[in-house]
Amino acid sequence: MRRAxxxxxxxxxxxxxxxxxxxxxxxxxxxxxxxxxxxLSQITTxxxxxxxxxxxxxxxxxxxxxxxxxxxxxxxxxxFISQGLLPWQAALLGIGIGxxxxxxxxxxxxxxxxxxxxxxxATMFIFRGLAVGISGGTWMTNFPAAFQFFGQGTVLGISFPxxxxxxxxxxxxxxxxxxxxxxxxxxxxxxxxxxxxxxxSIAKTKFMVYVYxxxxxxxxxxxxxxxxxxxxxxxxxxxxxxxxxxxxxxxGGSIFGGVGTIVGxxxxxxxxxMIKNGLVIAKIxxxxxxxTIGFLIILAIVINTxxxxxxxxxxxxxxx
Numbered sequence: 001m002r003r004a005x006x007x008x009x010x011x012x013x014x015x016x017x018x019x020x021x022x023x024x025x026x027x028x029x030x031x032x033x034x035x036x037x038x039x040l041s042q043i044t045t046x047x048x049x050x051x052x053x054x055x056x057x058x059x060x061x062x063x064x065x066x067x068x069x070x071x072x073x074x075x076x077x078x079x080f081i082s083q084g085l086l087p088w089q090a091a092l093l094g095i096g097i098g099x100x101x102x103x104x105x106x107x108x109x110x111x112x113x114x115x116x117x118x119x120x121x122a123t124m125f126i127f128r129g130l131a132v133g134i135s136g137g138t139w140m141t142n143f144p145a146a147f148q149f150f151g152q153g154t155v156l157g158i159s160f161p162x163x164x165x166x167x168x169x170x171x172x173x174x175x176x177x178x179x180x181x182x183x184x185x186x187x188x189x190x191x192x193x194x195x196x197x198x199x200x201s202i203a204k205t206k207f208m209v210y211v212y213x214x215x216x217x218x219x220x221x222x223x224x225x226x227x228x229x230x231x232x233x234x235x236x237x238x239x240x241x242x243x244x245x246x247x248x249x250x251x252g253g254s255i256f257g258g259v260g261t262i263v264g265x266x267x268x269x270x271x272x273x274m275i276k277n278g279l280v281i282a283k284i285x286x287x288x289x290x291x292t293i294g295f296l297i298i299l300a301i302v303i304n305t306x307x308x309x310x311x312x313x314x315x316x317x318x319x320x
Contacts, residue, residue, distance in 0.1 A: 060188075068126075103211055
């Protein structure tokens, strides 16, 4: 039991379990299969983007542009389809746009060494502006039936979007744990100076992380457009950046960098989805959702700060 509690994800797992019990006591329909499927369906978009945000935060960075990338890619895919491209062709071009967005962010952050908050704040407006501009401010609608598979299809009875979340979560969890890329991400986020002295390529690692973030945001955009069936460039993904950052922090990630896991983030996304769904089922005003999530963010940052102070004191004690 003691070893289990020492696992970093243990608090978020326990808290998620407790929240589930709380809402199940408030409403017997909370754990009904239809509602469970609804929760899992609602968290897929955030879940995929949160994987990229986890790597960004592990570096001690921030990406405010993911919501705008989603809007730009979703709008572009809608335009491609309206011009007669097949759904899979439009989807591939959309992912290509996500890659370009990631390259744009990565170049100015990693190569030009401009602070990430400034770059991604600027690109948040640039990408959103491009999305509104190419759409003319109109809704993207009337997607063909074949396009619906990306957001509503199933494979062996399992939701395709959920399979995508599982696939990318496992892929990047393994990459962070077992590859040189993952070790560089943790090392740079934990101690940038030491990583540089060890000969690690900080610029290359940062660049690739932002490219991956762009790719994941574009995949999420395709699923979003397919699931919703319409896209409004000016509003799509408006709060996405803050929601996925909240999921990473709630899931045990540290705003200081170097600490966090994909598993913890997935539980953070699930917890937020459960809270949103549970408040609706319990007939509590949805206006309390933002307040609840904000409180959880503050709580997560306080816990991270206390853990950081405790670890620093422990290291100082070991040196003495």
